[in-house]
Amino acid sequence: MPLSPLRLLLGALLTATAASALTVPVAATGATTPTAPVTPTAQTCHALSVDESVAMSEPDPAVPCETRHTSRTFRVVALPDGVDPRDADAMSEVASDRCSPVYRRLVSKSMGERLLSAFSYVWFAPTRREVDLGARWIRCDLILLGGRGLAPLPKARIPALSSTTAHPDHVARCYTGPRGGYSVTVCSRPHQYRARSVYTMRAGDYPTEAQQRRAGARWCGSSDGVRRASFRPTPEQWRGGFRYFVCTLVTTR
Secondary structure (H helix, E strand, O other): OEOOOOOEOOOOEOOOOOOOOOOOOEOOOOOEOOOOOOOOOOOOEEOOOHHHHOOOOOOOOOEOOOOOOOEEEEEEEEOOOOOOOOOHHHHHHHHHHHOHHHHHHHHOOOHHHHHOEOEEEEEEOOOHHHHHOOOOEEEEEEEEEEOOEEEOOOOOOOOOOOOOOOOOOOOEEEEOOHHHOOOEEEOOOOOOEEEEEEEEOOOOOOOOHHHHHHHHHHHHOOOOOOOEEEEEOOHHHHHOOOOEEEEEEEOOO
């Protein structure tokens, strides 16, 4: 079964390229007066929908962090010289280089711990209008995957995950069934699979279907009568360096 995150892990690769324009006020003379672009601020919160979370830009205003929110900006990076803010691949590399280390500190330094949770992150670029006005930044937001939507973020703490206790349902990683596209969701929402362990495959060519089935049976199989299933990387994730199998228990919630 393929993993189905909103964006690829290890860099939060963006595939959508939608952008929105800022409203430009009109002066009393009737002439258009450009406004200076506003750089986002870290530690601000946002009420993102799924569609907004996978868009290239997210120009909606922030909401108070004391209220319900689905993303929290944890870093705003000034773009290095030579990086085009309209180039999604180049921006993804910047996010992977500058935001991923901060994301790991915020959530957990352990890849296994992170993959047993529904935490992820997304990044945003300036709108086309903001780029025309000189904006050069990238904004990275922490999110919780919730199947067909985003789940509300809990109160901020660093690290977000404890290494000594099982993740609670509101942040633990589960997967929807086939009707939900096997999407990652928090376990407090309806699901059919719950993540229990994580294994790493050796580097090399992308494994064949037979090799993946054998690996899944070896790591995730059991003789105790409990039904299990494995979620493995897609070819795109494999090429990006993501070589992890997530073993799950089959549930009925």
